[in-house]
Amino acid sequence: MNNLTPSAGLPAGLRHSSPRTPCENSRPAENNQNCRPVPTLPEVGITVRGLAENNSALGAPLPAPGGAGILQVECLSKTYMLGRAAIPVLRDVSLAVPAGEVISIIGASGSGKSTLLHLLGALDQPSGGTVRFQGRDLYALSAAQRTVVRARHIGFVFQFYHLMPELDVLENVLLPALSGNGGVLAGARARAQSLLAAVGLAGRAKHLPMELSGGEQQRAALARALMNQPDLVLADEPTGNLDSVTGGQVLDFLFALTRGQRRTLVLVTHNIAVARLCDRVLELKDGRLQGA
Numbered sequence: 001m002n003n004l005t006p007s008a009g010l011p012a013g014l015r016h017s018s019p020r021t022p023c024e025n026s027r028p029a030e031n032n033q034n035c036r037p038v039p040t041l042p043e044v045g046i047t048v049r050g051l052a053e054n055n056s057a058l059g060a061p062l063p064a065p066g067g068a069g070i071l072q073v074e075c076l077s078k079t080y081m082l083g084r085a086a087i088p089v090l091r092d093v094s095l096a097v098p099a100g101e102v103i104s105i106i107g108a109s110g111s112g113k114s115t116l117l118h119l120l121g122a123l124d125q126p127s128g129g130t131v132r133f134q135g136r137d138l139y140a141l142s143a144a145q146r147t148v149v150r151a152r153h154i155g156f157v158f159q160f161y162h163l164m165p166e167l168d169v170l171e172n173v174l175l176p177a178l179s180g181n182g183g184v185l186a187g188a189r190a191r192a193q194s195l196l197a198a199v200g201l202a203g204r205a206k207h208l209p210m211e212l213s214g215g216e217q218q219r220a221a222l223a224r225a226l227m228n229q230p231d232l233v234l235a236d237e238p239t240g241n242l243d244s245v246t247g248g249q250v251l252d253f254l255f256a257l258t259r260g261q262r263r264t265l266v267l268v269t270h271n272i273a274v275a276r277l278c279d280r281v282l283e284l285k286d287g288r289l290q291g292a
């Protein structure tokens with residue numbers, strides 16, 4: 001196994017030699033063995049909504065949720081390995097988010113915003129530190145348990161929509177509500193239709209994604225993210241590919257369907273004006289979250 005300390009493998013001049021922070025001191029050595037690359041297309045939790053949280057397929061019942069706030073991140077780090085070269089992206093990110101808060105994360109391209117969002121959404125493995133979601137240590141759970149938590153409680157909106165091209169809009173929105181045997185859960189179809197109506201796509205349910213504009217595809221992706229009534233919505237530059245008018249519409253829907261429903265929202269954006277629409281603005285810089 002490679003040594004995944006942040007500066008391992010870098011030329012001497014690029015190694016960071018700053019004193020160890022409290023996070024570095026508290027980090028268990030074995031946590032640094034966990035580094036894996038982000039999958040090209042992060043998996044979206046489907047087919048598990050029908051699983052109860054104490055289902056035997058999980059190996060062990062999920063620990064009960066608890067604790068204050070919806071997200072507590074402590075000393076989170078992520079270093080990618082490219083061959084023998086280490087690419088430290090996140091160092092010592094700590095963050096607490098109370099339920100119902102709407103926060104934005106800004107930062108330069110490559111600063112690690114998507115990496116952080118994937119880690120918050122149980123879509124990747126950190127190199128160190130912890131992410132507690134509703135009091136559960138996400139990366140201490142088994143992969144199956146984490147999938148259930150993600151599918152039941154977290155909605156992810158991707159910058160490039162990630163709709164399934166061969167499914168129509170309604171089917172895409174229904175994806176998170178597929179049960180283990182391939183059917184959809186009771187009431188899911190009506191909920192999908194009402195979500196499509198809420199994002200202004202009632203008349204497009206039978207269209208394929210390629211027949212929709214970018215803004216319409218993102219609204220469909222937003223409906224899909226909300227299908228399972230998630231407690232936490234993570235949105236990765238959801239308006240990054242849209243013109244300002246269309247982006248404004250998508251944001252209006254996003255805020256209405258999250259803030260209006262007392263959901264917690266973490267919104268990654270390049271746009272400071274958009275960021276300021278949130279309760280709190282945090283900036284990722286040099287692998288650390290500032291303003292947290």
Ligand SMILES: Nc1ncnc2c1ncn2[C@@H]1O[C@H](COP(=O)(O)OP(=O)(O)OP(=O)(O)O)[C@@H](O)[C@H]1O
Binds near residue numbers: 038110111113115
């Ligand atoms: N799977 C990977 N393997 C190696 N390096 C990666 C991987 N994924 C991301 N990186 C690197 O990690 C850094 C942070 O990437 P990330 O996508 O999180 O940035 P970002 O802030 O979301 O950027 P953008 O604003 O352009 O979307 C970049 O330098 C990127 O090249």
Ligand SMILES: [Mg+2]
Binds near residue numbers: 114115236
């Ligand atoms: Mg990104």
